[in-house]
Structure formats: structure tokens, C-alpha cells
Amino acid sequence: MKKMLGEFKEFIMKGDVLDLAVGVVIGSAFTAIVGKVVEGLITPLVGLVISFIPGTKNGNLEDSLNILDVKVNGVTFQFGDVISAIITFLITGFVLFLVVRTANRAKKIHEKPAVIVEAAPTSEDYLAEIRDLLKAQSTDKK
Template identity: 40%
Template sequence: MSILSEFREFIARGNVVDLAVGVIIGGAFGKIVTALVEDVIMPPIGLLTSGVDFSHMNLVLKADNPATKVDEMVAIQYGAFLNTVIQFMIVAWVVFLLVKGVNTLRRAQAAEAAESAPPPAPSAEETLLAEIRDLLKSGR
């Protein structure tokens, strides 16, 4: 088997295609969540905190030197980290709701399939035991 045919077989598997679709959708979804957090959620939070913009909050470890006009500032960007944590929580919540909805649909479909499916035929052992029971009841 050539390496190209092996690669073709690998790509044709359903899991690889599903994973690729998931990554692409996840990337697009990440952009939506970023916009939601930065443009919708954070402004009201900033308003509640007297106009504080979390994305610019930082702890300066070393300030710029205006004499050299070189950007030497070293800072811990905890505001950007807070934004990222909020984005993660939103993504996690939405994924939870999505999985919960899918599980509810699957349970409903499984219950519907179980109700509509005819009961399984008895096995050979069950049939034999039923015959023995019937013979014992009849007294033979």
C-alpha cells in the first residue's frame, strides 16, 4: 500500500473530517465569543466599575524610559487575562448548553426508538424453558 493511498484512507475516515469541521467551527465561534465579551459584556462591567477598561489593566514591573524613547515597559497584563477567563467561561457555558441539548435529543430519540421497536424474540434457551414450564403445568 503506497503512502498516498494510506493518506487518502486516513483523510476519508469520518473522525478526521468531523475533527476538521469542529476546529473550523470552533475558530469561528471563538471570534464570536471574543466580540461578545469585548463589545457587549465588558462595557457594562466597565460602567459598573466606574469606567474601568479591563483590557488595559496591568501591573507595571518596569516603566518606559522617556529619555531613550525606547519601549522598555514590562507589565503583567492581568486585565487581558480577566477578559480571557470571561471568554472561556462563556464558551464553556455555551458548550455545556449545546451538549445538554444534544443529549436531550438523543435520549428522546432513544426512548422513541425503544417504544417503536418490537420486543426481541426469545432466545432458544428461553423458548426451551417456556416449553418445559408448559409441560410441567400440564402434568405430563
């Protein structure tokens, strides 16, 4: 049992697991913020645009948004809520894309290019080069 707890502690303390946990918490908080922005700003704007459609009641935002709801046999399908969730998802995904893109660019800037260092020629290399030159001269004279 003690060995298993030690292995579990080692697993939990790995950097990847901690980074993932932090990412999930921050992602949840960010999604809540985006949800409120969509609920408080974007959905009313969509309702305002819909209120200009002929046949809707101008001035009543609640009725304008309810035009997206469909009732079939007493069951209400709330398409306005689905559209709001899709907008929230797209905004969250786009912002996370920008964050990851910026992080990757910053990582590339801080990475130093690999410097290829050629090994200094040894005396054997020089001797081999001299040998090859002498062979080439002797074949040229014949």
C-alpha cells in the first residue's frame, strides 16, 4: 500500500499532470466569463437584430428571442439557447487558439538555434588528405 501511495504521489507531482490541472481550472473560469459575455452582450444584440424582422414585436426583447423557439406537441425546442452555446464555444475556441499561437511564437523566439560545431581536423585527417593528393599527382604523371 505504501509503495502504491508513493507511485501515486510521483505521478501527481509530474509537471504534465500539474499543468493539465491548472489548464482545466483556468479554462473553466474563462468559459464562465465568455458565457456571461455571450449571455449579457451578444444574445441581446442577436435579439435586437431579430426584433427588426417583420412580424416580431419591436421593443420586447424576450419575445424577439422567443421567435427562435419552436413548439411541437407541447414540447419547446429552444434554438436560441443552442445558438448561444455555439457562439460561446466559438469565442472560447478562438481565444484559446490565440493564446496557444502566442505561446508557440514566444517559445520559438526564446529557443536558440542549434549551432553545429564541426570537429577540428586531426592529424590523421591531414595525413589522409596528403595521401590522396599524392595519389592524384602520381596518376596524373602516368
